[in-house]
Each structure stands twice: as structure tokens, then as C-alpha cells.
Amino acid sequence: MSEWSPSPRELERRGIRRSLRTRSILVATLAMIAVFALLVIGLVSSPGWDRVQDTFFNWHHARESFPDIWDYFWVNVKIFLIAEPLILVVGLAVALARQARAAILTPLRVLAVAYTDVLRGIPTVLLILLMGFGVPALQLQGVTNSALVWATVALVLSYSAYVAEVFRAGIESIHPSQLASAEALGLSRAQTMRHVVVPQAVRRVVPPLLNDFVSLQKDTALVSLVGVLDAVFAARDYGNYNFNYTPLVVVAGFFVVITIPLARLCDWLQRRMVEKERAGSR
Numbered sequence: 001m002s003e004w005s006p007s008p009r010e011l012e013r014r015g016i017r018r019s020l021r022t023r024s025i026l027v028a029t030l031a032m033i034a035v036f037a038l039l040v041i042g043l044v045s046s047p048g049w050d051r052v053q054d055t056f057f058n059w060h061h062a063r064e065s066f067p068d069i070w071d072y073f074w075v076n077v078k079i080f081l082i083a084e085p086l087i088l089v090v091g092l093a094v095a096l097a098r099q100a101r102a103a104i105l106t107p108l109r110v111l112a113v114a115y116t117d118v119l120r121g122i123p124t125v126l127l128i129l130l131m132g133f134g135v136p137a138l139q140l141q142g143v144t145n146s147a148l149v150w151a152t153v154a155l156v157l158s159y160s161a162y163v164a165e166v167f168r169a170g171i172e173s174i175h176p177s178q179l180a181s182a183e184a185l186g187l188s189r190a191q192t193m194r195h196v197v198v199p200q201a202v203r204r205v206v207p208p209l210l211n212d213f214v215s216l217q218k219d220t221a222l223v224s225l226v227g228v229l230d231a232v233f234a235a236r237d238y239g240n241y242n243f244n245y246t247p248l249v250v251v252a253g254f255f256v257v258i259t260i261p262l263a264r265l266c267d268w269l270q271r272r273m274v275e276k277e278r279a280g281s282r
Contacts, residue, residue, distance in 0.1 A: 005248045056246055065234070067262065069235055069251055079143045079223060080213075082152060090157075090163075091159075094160060095159070095281075098168055099193070119161035125225065132226025134227070152223070170202065171197055171198070206273075211266050214263055221251070231254060
């Protein structure tokens with residue numbers, strides 16, 4: 001039995017598809033180069049470019065401020081690593097509270113609704129200011145007055161309200177037949193949520209959760225508003241002393257290096273999920 005080989009007509013089609021794909025890539029690349037070239041030319045030819053370059057893109061100040069920004073940037077990373085798991089736990093708990101159907105749990109459900117409505121309505125920057133300055137001002141006994149701690153708590157409270165809605169959307173996307181099947185097997189409501197609904201819901205909402213955490217990584221910069229010594233605080237301190245804003249551009253570069261890989265991971269997970277759904281529907 002001879003091996004199958006494509007016909008001359010099929011080889012011709014493949015060649016045409018390759019040439020069209022190559023031409024599309026070439027046209028897109030040239031278009032991008034042309035657009036960026038025009039933007040750069042327009043920027044450097046503007047009357048105030050020399051002053052902007054010296055104020056925002058000064059190599060000397062970038063080199064001098066880099067060590068301090070590098071050291072304090074790990075404060076932002078630590079805040080992110082601490083806040084992320086806490087946000088997941090609190091957000092899932094609030095989402096499950098909103099899904100509670102027992103009459104005795106009505107107060108818990110109302111509190112969960114109020115939590116998401118109020119905290120999503122307060123801008124994150126205001127919540128950080130309120131908690132970073134307000135809680136230490138209460139002078140509570142046995143409670144830390146660390147601005148770093150309360151700024152992190154503010155981030156957890158703010159983002160957990162959004163994450164709770166993401167989890168709730170994932171839970172409500174589970175088909176009712178799953179609940180009916182679990183009930184037919186004799187599972188309680190709590191067992192159904194734990195073993196059937198939540199595992200499926202979590203898998204479905206991974207891409208939007210990662211998008212929220214991309215935003216969280218950027219918003220850790222807001223802790224500098226309450227005096228936390230992070231990368232943004234170090235950049236502002238250097239800039240105020242030397243009357244130059246180049247350190248702020250350096251900090252922006254640090255956040256871009258972190259967020260772009262996370263964004264690409266979100267896109268990859270989204271494509272993978274779509275491919276799995278298409279494969280499963282065939």
C-alpha cells in the first residue's frame with residue numbers, strides 16, 4: 001500500500017496560501033515600520049523635543065536613579081504576590097455568599113451584594129488614601145499602623161470586589177443540568193458547589209482573572225501616595241531633588257516589562273480555551 005501524497009492541485013493551493021500569508025506579513029510589517037517612523041519623526045522634529053528629551057529621557061539621570069528604583073521595585077512585587085492569593089480567596093468567598101440560596105443565609109447574601117457594590121464604586125486610589133491614612137489615625141490598640149499593610153489591604157478589598165463578580169459570572173455560566181445531575185446523585189448544595197460547579201467555573205474565568213492581576217500589578221504603584229517606599233516613591237523623590245522626570249519613565253519601563261508577559265499569557269490562555277470549546281463542540 002503506497003503512502004498518500006498530495007495531488008499537484010493541492011500542492012499548488014498550498015503554495016498560493018503560503019505566498020498570500022507571506023505577502024500579508026510583509027505588508028503588515030512595512031505598515032508598522034512606516035507608522036512608527038512617522039511617529040518618531042514627528043516627535044523628534046517638534047520644537048520642544050530637546051527640552052522633553054532632557055527632562056524625560058536623560059541617560060545620566062536614568063543611570064543614577066536605576067539602583068534605587070530596582071531595589072524598591074521589589075516592594076511592588078511583594079505587594080502583588082501577597083495581595084493576589086488573598087484577593088482570590090476573598091473574591092471566591094464573596095461570590096459563593098452571593099450564590100447562597102438558604103433563607104438563613106440571606107443576611108450574608110445582602111452583605112456580599114453591598115460589599116461588591118460599595119467597593120466597586122469607590123476608586124482604588126481613594127480607598128488606599130482612606131485606609132492608609134485613616135486607619136492609623138484611629139490609633140487602635142493591637143493593630144498595626146503600617147501604611148504598607150493598610151495600602152495592601154485596600155488593594156485586596158478593592159480588587160476582591162471585581163474578582164468576586166468574575167467568579168460569580170463563571171459560576172452562573174455552568175449549565176443547570178450540572179446542578180440537576182449532582183442533585184440526582186444525592187449531593188447537597190454545598191457539595192455540588194465544591195465538587196461540581198466551582199472547579200468548572202474557576203477554569204472558565206482564568207483569562208479574565210489574569211487580566212485583573214495585570215491591572216493589580218500596575219496599581220501597586222498607588223501605595224506611594226500614602227508614603228510607602230516603593231519604586232514610584234523612589235522615582236518621585238529623585239525627580240523632586242534633581243528636577244528631572246526621567247526616573248518616572250524608568251519606573252514605567254519596569255512595569256511594562258512585568259505586565260506585557262502577563263498580557264501575552266492572558267491572550268494565549270484565551271485562545272487555548274476557545275480552541276478547546278470548538279474542539280468539544282464538534
